[in-house]
Amino acid sequence: MQSIRFSINGASFKTEVDPGTPLLYILRNHFHLNGPKYGCGLGQCGACMILIDNKATLSCMVNLEGIEGKTITTLAGLSAKSGKLHPVQQAFIEEQAAQCGYCTNGMIISAVSLLKDNSSPSEAEIRQALQINLCRCGTQSRVIKAVKKASKI
Amino acid sequence: MQSINRRKFIQTTTSLSIGFTLFGCLPKENDANRGSVFSSPSMPARDIPDRDQIDAWLQVLEDGRIQVLTGKMELGQGLTVVMQQVAGEELNIPPGDINIVLADTGLTQNEGYTAGSRGVERSAMQVRRAAAAAREVIKKLAAENWGLSPDQIKIENRKVKSLNGQKEISFADLLKDQQFSSAIPENIPLKAKEDYQWVGQAIPHPEMEKIVRGEALYVQDLRFPGMLHARVLKPLIYGAKLLSYPEEVAQMSGITKIVVNGSFLGVLAKEEYQALKALEALRKGASWEVENPTIEFSSAADFMLKNGNGEKISNSNKYTHNAVYAKPYTMHGSIGPSCAVAHFEEGLLHIWSSTQGVYPLRSSISDLTGLAEENIRISGIRGSGCYGHNGADDVAADAAILAMDFPGTPIRLQWQREDEHKWEPYGSAMRMELSANLSTQGKITAWDYQLWSDGHSTRPRGDAANLISSRYLEQPFEFKPRARVGGGTRNSEPYYDIPNPKIQDTYVSGPLRVSALRSLGAYANIFAIESFMEELAEKAGQNPLAFRINHSKDERSIAVLQKLSEVLRNVSLKEGEGIGYGFSRYKNTAAYCAVASLVSVDLSAQKVQPLKMWAVIDAGEVINSDGLINQTEGGMIQAASWTLKEEVKFKADEITSKDWLSYPILRYDAIPETEVFIIDRPELPPLGAGEAAQGPAGASIANAVYGACGQRVRELPIEKALVWL
Numbered sequence: 081m082q083s084i085r086f087s088i089n090g091a092s093f094k095t096e097v098d099p100g101t102p103l104l105y106i107l108r109n110h111f112h113l114n115g116p117k118y119g120c121g122l123g124q125c126g127a128c129m130i131l132i133d134n135k136a137t138l139s140c141m142v143n144l145e146g147i148e149g150k151t152i153t154t155l156a157g158l159s160a161k162s163g164k165l166h167p168v169q170q171a172f173i174e175e176q177a178a179q180c181g182y183c184t185n186g187m188i189i190s191a192v193s194l195l196k197d198n199s200s201p202s203e204a205e206i207r208q209a210l211q212i213n214l215c216r217c218g219t220q221s222r223v224i225k226a227v228k229k230a231s232k233i
Numbered sequence: 234m235q236s237i238n239r240r241k242f243i244q245t246t247t248s249l250s251i252g253f254t255l256f257g258c259l260p261k262e263n264d265a266n267r268g269s270v271f272s273s274p275s276m277p278a279r280d281i282p283d284r285d286q287i288d289a290w291l292q293v294l295e296d297g298r299i300q301v302l303t304g305k306m307e308l309g310q311g312l313t314v315v316m317q318q319v320a321g322e323e324l325n326i327p328p329g330d331i332n333i334v335l336a337d338t339g340l341t342q343n344e345g346y347t348a349g350s351r352g353v354e355r356s357a358m359q360v361r362r363a364a365a366a367a368r369e370v371i372k373k374l375a376a377e378n379w380g381l382s383p384d385q386i387k388i389e390n391r392k393v394k395s396l397n398g399q400k401e402i403s404f405a406d407l408l409k410d411q412q413f414s415s416a417i418p419e420n421i422p423l424k425a426k427e428d429y430q431w432v433g434q435a436i437p438h439p440e441m442e443k444i445v446r447g448e449a450l451y452v453q454d455l456r457f458p459g460m461l462h463a464r465v466l467k468p469l470i471y472g473a474k475l476l477s478y479p480e481e482v483a484q485m486s487g488i489t490k491i492v493v494n495g496s497f498l499g500v501l502a503k504e505e506y507q508a509l510k511a512l513e514a515l516r517k518g519a520s521w522e523v524e525n526p527t528i529e530f531s532s533a534a535d536f537m538l539k540n541g542n543g544e545k546i547s548n549s550n551k552y553t554h555n556a557v558y559a560k561p562y563t564m565h566g567s568i569g570p571s572c573a574v575a576h577f578e579e580g581l582l583h584i585w586s587s588t589q590g591v592y593p594l595r596s597s598i599s600d601l602t603g604l605a606e607e608n609i610r611i612s613g614i615r616g617s618g619c620y621g622h623n624g625a626d627d628v629a630a631d632a633a634i635l636a637m638d639f640p641g642t643p644i645r646l647q648w649q650r651e652d653e654h655k656w657e658p659y660g661s662a663m664r665m666e667l668s669a670n671l672s673t674q675g676k677i678t679a680w681d682y683q684l685w686s687d688g689h690s691t692r693p694r695g696d697a698a699n700l701i702s703s704r705y706l707e708q709p710f711e712f713k714p715r716a717r718v719g720g721g722t723r724n725s726e727p728y729y730d731i732p733n734p735k736i737q738d739t740y741v742s743g744p745l746r747v748s749a750l751r752s753l754g755a756y757a758n759i760f761a762i763e764s765f766m767e768e769l770a771e772k773a774g775q776n777p778l779a780f781r782i783n784h785s786k787d788e789r790s791i792a793v794l795q796k797l798s799e800v801l802r803n804v805s806l807k808e809g810e811g812i813g814y815g816f817s818r819y820k821n822t823a824a825y826c827a828v829a830s831l832v833s834v835d836l837s838a839q840k841v842q843p844l845k846m847w848a849v850i851d852a853g854e855v856i857n858s859d860g861l862i863n864q865t866e867g868g869m870i871q872a873a874s875w876t877l878k879e880e881v882k883f884k885a886d887e888i889t890s891k892d893w894l895s896y897p898i899l900r901y902d903a904i905p906e907t908e909v910f911i912i913d914r915p916e917l918p919p920l921g922a923g924e925a926a927q928g929p930a931g932a933s934i935a936n937a938v939y940g941a942c943g944q945r946v947r948e949l950p951i952e953k954a955l956v957w958l
Contacts (some may be wrong), residue, residue, distance in 0.1 A: 098486075101506045109462075109505055114454045115447025117617075119568050120650040124893040127568055155447030169445040176437055176859055179867055180309025180618030181444035182569040188445060207901040214893060216568050217309050217618045218870030219863065220904040 086147045088113075089157030095144065103147060104128045104139040107154060115155025115185045119214070126186035126213035130154050136186075136193035138212075155185045158192060168192050171230035172223070179217035186213045191227045200231055278339030278610060287370065287413035289342055290363035291320070295410070297391060297403035299324060299367075300332040304344025305356045306589055307335055307440075309618040310923045311860035312352045314438045318856055319357050322432045323364035323424050324371075325388040329439055336591045336613035346590035346692065348621070348749065350823055350921025353856060358919075359417075365424065366417040374407055375400070426854075426915050433915065435859030440615075452587045452614045453572045457643040460574070461489055462505040463635050464512040466498040467652050468705060469521045470886050471746065475705075479518030482511050491515075492638045495707035499635045501644060512649070526885040528744040534559035534948055537664035537685035541739035542716075552668035552679060554769060558761035559948040562659040562745050562881035564890070566898055569617025571624035571657075572647040575636035582609045582637065586629040587616025590692070594626050597693030598633055601703050601710070620871070622692050622748035624648055624657045630693075630700035654896060655888040656701060659881050660750030661687035661721060662743055665761035675773030677784060680734040682762075686721030687743040688714055689753040701746070716740055720753030724928060727762050728818045729784040745881065745888075752924040755819060756872065759928025760935065763815040764947065767936045777814050777936070789851050790818065792912055793827040796849040800910060801829055806940075809833045810844070813936025815929030824852035824925035825912075828869060830905070830933040834941035836958040841938060841951060843873050843905035846930060851912040852922040858911060861922055866907040868926030874899035876931040877951045 085094045088111060097106070102121075107113040107130065119127030121140045128139040131153040158166040165173070168191045178184045187210060194201055194209035201209070206227045215223070282289040292300045301320050307313045313335075317328035334340055336347070344356055372383040375393045379386075385396045394401045426432075443450050468475065475496035482500065483491045487507030492499040498515060502508035530536040534557055574585045582604055588594045591611040599606045611629070619625055632646040648656075664685040670678045691714065693699040698710035718738040725736050770780035778798045785791050794816060806812060811834065816827040831845045846869045855861055878897050882889045890896035931949075938955070939945045946954040 098504075098506065101504075105505045105509075109456075112449075112456065113447065114449050114451075117451075117453065117569055118647060119570075120893060122650060122892055124650075125568060155445070159446065165442075165445065172445045173437065173441045176435075176441060176863060178309075178438075178441060178444050179311070179863060180568075180615070181440070182451065182567075182617035184444050185447055207904070210901045214568055214898060214900065216566050216620065216871065216898065218867030218874075220870060220899075220901060221866055221907040222863070224901075224904070 084144050084148050086150050086152060088152045089154060097144065099145040100143050102140050103130070103142045103144065106144060107139060113154045113156055117182055117185055119183070125183070126190065127183050129186040129189040131189060131193060134193065134196050136190045155188060158188070166192060167233040168195065168227065168230040171226040171233070175222050175226040175229065177219055177222035177226040179219055183213060183215045187215070187223050191230065194227070195231055203228070276334070276340060281340065281342065284342055284359070285416045287363050287366045287415060287417055290360050291367050292412055293404045293408055294332065295405055297405045298330060298332060299326060299404065300334060301360055302334040302341045303356050303360060304336050304342035305352045306347040306587070306613045307615055308347060308589065310352070310864060311438055311857060312347070312357070313440070314436055314860060315353055315357050315856045316360050317439065318431050318436055319361040320364040322429055323361060324368050326391055328431050328436050330391060335615070337611070338591050338595050339610045339612065343592040346593060348589055350819065350923045350925070352921070353919050354921050357856070361423065362417050362421050365421045366415070367413055369421065370413055370415060371404065371407060375402065378402070378407070433855050433858060433913065436857055438860070450615055451569070452574065452585055452616045453569055453647060455574045455585055455614070455645065457574065457576070460643040460645050461501045461503065461639070462508045463499055463501050463632065463644050463646040464508045464649065465631050465646065465652070465702070466512060466515045466519060467656055468496055470523055470888065471527055472525045473521040473523045476520045476522055478515055482514045482518070485511050485514065490639055492635050494634065494638070495709065496705040497634060497702050499631065501635060501639055523886050527883065529883070529885050532559070532948065533561045533662035534664045536743070537662065537741045541685045541741045552681060553670050554772060555666070555668045556765055556768060556947060558665040558667070558764060560663050560757040560760065561949060562662045562743070562747070563750065563875055563879045564654065564659055564881060564896060565620045565623040565657055565750055566896070567617045567619055567623050567653060570648040570650055570653040571628035572616065572645070573629040573632040574643055574645045575629070575632035576643040577636040577640045580608055582633060584609070584611045584629050584633055585614050586611055587614060587619065587625045588629060589619065589622070589625070593692065593694045594629060596695040597626070597697055597700055598630060600695060601630055601697035601700055602633060602637060620751040621660070622658055622690070624653050626693050627656065627701045631702050634702060651891045654891045656746070658691055658746045658748030661689055661747045663721060663754060663757040665757060667761060667765045669765070669769060671769060671773055675775050675780070675783070677729070677731050677769065680727065680731045682725060682727070682734065682736045683739070684718070684721065684725055684737070684754070684758065685739045685741050686718045686754060687741055687747045688717065689720035689747070689749055691746070691748040714742065716742065718754070720749065723753045723820060724755035724758040724817055726821060728787070728790065728821050729781070730786045731784065745883065751871070752819070752927045755817070755924065756875070756927045756931055759815065759817045760876070760931040760949070763817070763929060763932030764935050767813065767939070768945070781814070781816055787818070789825050790816070793825045793849040793851050796910055796912060797827040797829055797847065800847055800849065804831065807833070809835060809941055811937045811940025811942070813933045813938070813940055815932030815936065817928045819921070819925040819928070823920045824850055824922040826850045826865070826925040826929050828926060828929040828933045830873070830930070830937040832934060832937040832941055834938055836942055836955070839957045841877055841955070843877070843903060843934065845906045845908070846873065846933070847908050847910070848926055848930070849910045849912065850922060850925060851914060852925065853914045853917040853920040855911055855913045855915070856919055861911060862909040864923050865909045865926045868924065869907055869930040870899065870904060872927040872930035873905065873934055876934045876949055877903070880950050880953060
């Protein structure tokens with residue numbers, strides 16, 4: 081079995097588990113990273129998103145094989161080592177931009193990815209970046225406010 | 234707890250910091266849990282005191298903190314922060330310092346279901362009284378200890394102190410490590426409202442930080458040593474019988490067991506992905522017999538009219554204005570498919586579930602398994618938002634069936650997206666026919682309302698048959714619908730001053746599984762009534778808000794409508810835009826809510842764009858203003874999605890709405906800006922508000938679409954009904 085090397089939240093690993101395993105299950109079940117959530121397994125809802133080389137990516141649609149040599153950051157890896165929250169995380173708290181919170185992971189990851197490329201996005205660009213992310217509680221108008229706020233920090 | 238599997242993942246650098254907090258620690262052992270809301274898999278069960286006892290609701294922890302035990306669940310509606318606020322206020326303890334334990338048959342009161350917007354009205358008010366009673370006990374005890382009178386005692390900085398500050402003791406020391414042991418007095422004095430520090434304020438939700446950090450919080454995040462991952466292969470369609478399945482799947486890598494019981498088929502595996510691969514192999518190789526194909530129809534309104542068990546009364550000659558409205562079957566559509574963990578050992582079954590009702594679920598699981606209720610414990614733990622009776626109870630039953638077939642090992646089962654879409658109990662389709670007469674002065678002089686609806690609750694209440702898989706076991710449970718409209722009549726009576734309104738409901742047994750979806754029949758009834766009110770206002774030549782005010786006697790109705798009118802004073806419409814309104818008092822007894830929607834309609838681009846939604850809400854005494862705003866905003870956006878887009882699609886032998894492409898919901902390109910105004914009534918009791926906005930919001934969207942393009946949509950969803958250019 082081939083050995084796959086990658087890094088998660090700043091630490092490097094190699095592994096020989098089934099290379100077809102979707103990354104979502106590896107992160108949740110082997111690394112106990114609870115940020116990425118199973119929502120659809122079909123790339124339609126965004127609940128499972130993570131950053132791969134700083135790009136928001138659906139972890140249900142990427143398998144281990146696809147991450148050789150890549151750098152993965154999950155929700156838990158966004159905050160500083162001191163525990164200080166990423167500005168997007170902080171803005172979500174300030175705007176209380178969640179209800180059940182199940183989709184929040186994907187919304188934060190999409191926003192962080194957007195702000196890395198575009199530090200002052202327009203509202204249309206924010207909506208475009210979050211288009212993949214579904215929320216059923218209806219907190220999207222708060223999420224838009226939170227992302228706008230984070231872009232000003 | 235399992236640590237990282239080092240055999241499979243070899244760390245090649247040091248200083249790994251994974252975001253995993255140990256679940257299940259008692260709060261006294263882990264200060265990091267300070268003020269947290271938690272469900273603790275390891276908290277031992279207790280003899281639960283009676284409802285009128287302080288310690289049914291409130292405990293003192295060893296470290297001196299106060300813990301509130303509620304029989305309700307946190308569904309994302311923010312109930313836990315409300316509990317913290319009311320308890321903290323009475324005890325003069327910052328809300329964030331109060332620990333909350335969610336519904337658990339081993340720990341908390343039986344408070345039935347967390348549903349119907351009654352959590353604040355009932356549970357939180359009892360917690361408030363228990364906290365007030367605890368405060369009085371604390372003062373009395375300290376006064377006795379120090380030879381003072383109770384009014385010389387205060388609670389400050391989490392300690393009990395004498396007014397002069399010379400004496401000080403912790404709650405735990407004062408109670409000598411005992412719990413409160415007295416009843417809540419009937420007329421317990423509550424803190425004076427003018428002295429409130431936290432109630433009414435926008436206190437942030439205690440779990441937001443855990444959410445943004447991705448910490449373990451949900452039933453989906455539970456992990457136990459040796460836990461196996463399960464998947465179930467759902468039948469092809471309702472009533473399908475399993476003829477055969479590929480037995481060789483049992484030999485696939487990592488598969489521990491295939492569980493077969495009649496047409497119930499499940500797989501247990503060491504790794505989740507192994508369970509998934511086995512599920513796909515089972516799906517491919519299984520053969521089914523479809524016995525009773527379901528009924529197809531294209532129009533809910535026509536189906537309901539033809540299949541209702543009552544006679545339609547012909548009104549056409551009695552009334553000058555008639556209109557027929559309808560809504561299709563709609564989904565709860567939780568973003569996280571339902572999940573549960575079950576563990577059966579030595580005759581005891583423990584289930585961790587995001588059910589809305591741990592006790593009703595327990596009695597139903599007892600019926601399903603034959604275990605006595607006292608041998609079953611159900612611990613409530615957060616899940617993905619449910620918005621009513623979704624798959625949460627069903628998946629708990631599935632997990633129980635699997636766990637009892639494989640004792641001694643915790644079994645984690647999460648449904649697949651397709652399972653949730655196809656098997657959740659949907660919100661019922663409804664048909665609403667309205668007729669009215671108007672006087673020459675523009676007053677409604679006659680009103681007739683006929684409604685057709687399938688049922689609105691098949692929640693498990695002791696009956697295993699309401700847990701879907703029970704119907705597919707070798708010894709199946711027979712489901713008998715209650716055959717009545719039930720909650721479908723909610724808000725069917727207009728909350729307006731109309732002489733002798735006639736209201737009639739007709740039960741229709743439809744083809745799909747149905748149960749309680751947020752606000753039950755209120756959404757469709759208010760959609761119909763409030764659409765009709767705007768149609769009548771137009772006929773009367775009146776402003777639609779003024780027309781409603783002219784038909785209102787309740788000053789609180791008039792106040793929300795007038796406030797909405799003020800808020801909109803400076804809104805001007807552009808070409809292709811329309812504004813519409815909706816109003817209701819939820820259940821005609823709970824919160825008052827008036828909503829306005831601004832939409833643009835471009836018929837040639839086939840696009841309806843909700844631009845902004847405003848709400849004015851009066852929910853009596855406001856406990857958490859931001860929580861109330863959040864619920865109202867969310868209710869409006871959710872209802873905008875229902876109204877514009879949603880319809881469960883099905884054929885005779887297949888439910889074709891199986892994912893988010895075949896059942897689209899609102900995405901970010903169509904999210905309106907939202908603004909909510911509260912009319913606070915601190916002198917009045919708080920009113921449930923989690924379901925107040927849906928009905929008015931849905932109607933306001935339909936009314937705005939009419940304003941924008943002149944098309945009156947009476948059969949939802951709007952995007953299907955509109956005639957595009």
